[in-house]
Amino acid sequence: MSDLELRALRKSFGSADIIRGVDLAVPAGERHAVIGPNGAGKSTLFNLISGAFPPTSGEVMLGGERISGRPPYEINRRGLSRSFQVTNIFHNMSVYENLRCAVLWSLGYRYTLWRSAAALKDAAERSREVLHLIGLDHARETPAGLLSYADQRALEIGVTIAGGARVILLDEPTAGMSRAETDRAVDLIRRVTEGRTLLIVEHDMGVVFGLADRISVLVYGEVIATGTPAEIRGDPRVREAYLGEEAA
Amino acid sequence: MEVVVFSLLNGLLYGLLLFMLSSGLTLIFSMMGVLNFAHASFYMLGAYLAYAMGGQIGFWPALFLAPVLVGVAGALVERYGLRPVHANGHVAELLFTFGLAYLIEEIVKLFWGKQPVPYRVPDVLSQPIFTLFETTYPAFRVFMMVVALLMFGVLWLLLKRTRAGLMIQAALTHPHMVGHLGHNVPLIFMTVFGIGCALAGLAGVIGGAILVTEPGMAHSLGPIVFVVVVVGGMGSLTGAFVASLLIGMLQTFAIAVGASIGDLLRLVGIPVAPHGELTGITLAQIAPMLPFLLLVLILIFRPRGLMGARET
């Protein structure tokens, strides 16, 4: 069964139709990439899935359950977590605090106000694990706003996966990184999404073709092709609409 | 009948005074996103400056000079106070203007004392202009209405008919377009702030003479002006105008109507004791609360205000 499914999803802002009927099914455990030119609507698609705003029409199904129209925190609690294209972390809080806030709900702590956060063993353990996973052990107490750009991007991923969501959405996780940083980031993404369903937006074709099991191409709010990397590479429409630009 | 006519006139007068204050605040608030807590303080400055200068140079020159001085003071405050604080966010800006209001009140006390000052209009204007139901109506009130209406007209023309006005208008309703005003955004902000303050100063020169000129005058009017701006809606001069009159009328009529809540309830057929704790409350007592009730309701249920183009 598909873990994440989009059915005839549409979104317009005023008179501008940005997402124009997207159908997509991502089976559990698949790493699925969404590519497309700038302004194609990739981030908007993520916003619709994660509940940042409701779709104009159509549905989003998570594990067979309809989630579209629900607020983002409820979608997150149902096991879908996303990252942002523009780094979106808690700048004034330490790296460790960022992660600890991100694990609390998944461990069942709700809006607790009768226990000390520092005394929650499981939260501490989980935060430390993620801290180690994203390779920021050394920066544990550093305010997130003072980290280097690449480290902030790593923390962005850390905050996204810390709650243990089953479905992960990453929006251009390697944008603006150097070659070496990108390689590290890809390695990190591979490790943290092991056994989970991943939907990733990327402009770096090396990353996309190296990471994805399947790829969808979004152009002007429509998916013009979905398939394995090999199929996508060979698809003439894709070449024309998208890869052509890169080749040119 | 008599009561209705006079309430109407007084409501109009009060509403127009509110408009003189809120027009400048609307400009500043919708363009710069700064809710200027000290706006009514500039109104107070206008009244005090006119009082101080009026003694030396006469009322008419002061009518022009005082607002200009207040405008300059406002521009300086924007340039050397607000602008550096802007980088720290809206809360810091709010705190700044909050502190400024506090400071201006103290400075006024410092120079003119805590008691009201005898600021009066010249004799020409204090003569009655017409008689209604055997009560005379002083010329100065009519003068104030004329000034307020002129102000509305001139501002409206400036905004709708001049190039700069149209650009400002666009920036009012679409704040992210402010950048398109050209590279001189800071200068425009400073000018808008200065003009807004000058308008408040003008309102002070006139309002101070009709009401009382005392250190508490800013505080008694300031919050109401907020209400007008929020109720009228962001970026809307017409909204501010309508809201000013609405609130002016609302308050004067509530005061004029002697009825209590109990009277009203009995009027619609609910029999209650006439002088209970709750039912004995008169509309006049509730009058000062009404604007704030409106403010809270609008902010919760209709954040864009009556005629606003965007949310507060």
Added chain:
Amino acid sequence: MTAIDRALPAMRPVGVRSSPLAAVAPWLLGAAILLALPFVFPSRTGFTIMNAIGINVVFALSYNMLLGQGGMLSFGHAVWFGLGGFAAMHMMVAIDKLALPVPVFLLPLVGFAAGLLAGAVLGWPICRRAGTPFAMITLGIGELIAAAGLMFVTVFGGEEGIKGDRVVGPMLFGLDLGPQGGVYWFIAFWVFAAALAMWAFTRTPLGRLSLAVRDNPDRVPFIGYDPQRVRYLVFMVASGFAGLAGGMAAVNYEILTPQIFGALTSGNVLLMAFIGGLGAFYGPILGAVLIVLMQSMLSDYTEGWQLYVGLLFMGLVMFAPGGLASMVEGGARAVRRGDWRERAPAWASGALAFAVLAAGIVLLVELAFRAHGGGALRLAGLTLRPGDAMGWIIGIALVSLGAGLLRLLTRRGHDGDTARPA
């Protein structure tokens, strides 16, 4: 608009690895100070001032829960203070009238409950908005309740207010609340208990999340929490503690008038919290102490004390948004790093320049006050009259000198470590 205001100081991330001793030490010190104070200032005035400080410390701390922790700028915090106070006052009257077996000592808990309840009811609509709209709603609610306070005479006593007698009901801990000295121990207990509780709150999951909401409310929904809910809960708790402070006030003053709801009370608590510093837990304590001291001591000497408070506030908003606490923090950091010796000269010269500037301003202000009241300013054998140019010249010279020096110092980068890194 959202409540993101990055450059305002956020609460310092509490070091997770701090040793237990480091965590307990400030509390021991605080307790020691509370125990020692009555022996240092045993006079009646001393007790009056210390009791006022205690009430305001709790009030300002509760305010910082909103602004420093939750990023909510409120112009109506007096509402919860007043409602808590009146609830406690009515209970005190009831203890007397109905001979209830309730100790007056526990009345702040009644205030807490009332504040919490009122915050829960009114906070529901208030917290639906954040940022500037939130600030304006609190302003509106504040004005509404202030007006309502004068209207409902049986509840709030009208102009005369409501009086009570605190020497009723059973005694607790054998403490006689009759004399001011007895009330001091009552206040000291509640200051300590409330401060400890509010500090503990900052460490709970909800407390940590409120920091996250203050920092970046847009991200919070994507880690599973509803920011509006977080704000609402913090708002409720903060209202509860404001009510507790109100309960302390009811017992201390034995009279409350509806004036308590006024904008003056709301503005004052904002001044105290901000001047003390929103960035550190103890900041509002410093602010409350300073403002109450200025209020009670300076007001004897000068009419201008409020002007000085205003100037201090504006100076901090513009140049040190972290308030007094950020200076303490800067000093502490330098001591920890061990470079305070190198920084000391810069601090000393900064302090000197500031003192010169302040002296100039005070001179000018005092002269101006005397300009229409008459009289002369007598200082260390020097008599300055507002009619003579001499005083004004000295004042202006001092102000220019001080301002010039400060400018020079900050230009050189010796910022005196007043500003925290963003």
